[in-house]
Amino acid sequence: MSEADKRRPVPEGTDELDREMDMASLLAALDPAAVDRQFWVRFHVRVLKDAAPELARRRLMIQLTVEDVMTSWARTVIPTAVLAAALAGLLLFRGHSAPSPALVGVEELLLAEVEGTTIPGTLAADEVIAPVSFASEGF
């Protein structure tokens, strides 16, 4: 049995009986360790080296506590809230200080700058009523 075969996990159950040892021995030539004994060691080292940043990121994520998360939120949320409150206060203050518009009654508004007399006044006057022509409109 080759070195590669010894390291390979031995399967449980009856499949091993079905495993053709001739075929297994032949296929063992495809194992890179058949010609390069350090192949799997190097492979393993390379994978772990490439995986190091992702593993570090995962460790960092685990280290972050709830308090850390809240603190990080507070760093942005509190100044924003303070700024918003200040803006709202400023707008409110400016709103109070503005001059209020003068109140004008409807009647007064209708008569303002209108010359002449009103319809009842005109009807009551003892004036000769000039002939009136009515225009008819057809629709």
Added chain:
Amino acid sequence: MSLKESREPTDGDLVRKARKGEAEAFGLLVERHQRAAYAVALSVTGRPEDAEDAAQESFLVALERLEECRSPDRFAGWMMTIVRNRSRNLVRREALRGTEQVPASARTGEPTPDVATEISELRQVLETALSRIPEVHRQIVMLHDLEGWKHREIAQLLELPSGTVRSHLHFARKALRQELSKTAVGADTIRKIR
């Protein structure tokens, strides 16, 4: 169950620890499955250097997507699915690039003592023989006969009935023997490998 077995962490245990960034746990997962990953990758790509790249990349992809592994105790099957997909993508990319196949003699980069040379020759013959059988047959024969996977495990991985896996295995071996019989692979080489 022996004491040793009861102390050995399951894949599920290791996956849960690796999710927390425990390098040792991830290292154990790699150690357990690197051979099978390589075998699957080789059965898809047919080229050792591509198989190595695909297997390595697959472990990194698996680590990044570890939360997507819904059944950590079935890590092996999930992992091999990633390996298959990565390997197929690699084959597609290589096909688009039109890369030339590297001769087997240039792959090892090792001094070539007699046995190593014979193994390299046999490897070349095997790679050629394997390239002539369907991908699913290659995966089954390599996982079963090289990596010692059970029919049930292969069936789960390939989403095939266990009986179909047995049948594929039978035809794969038969086809491989036929292909090998056409070459000058001697019994000496086989004996030396043992």
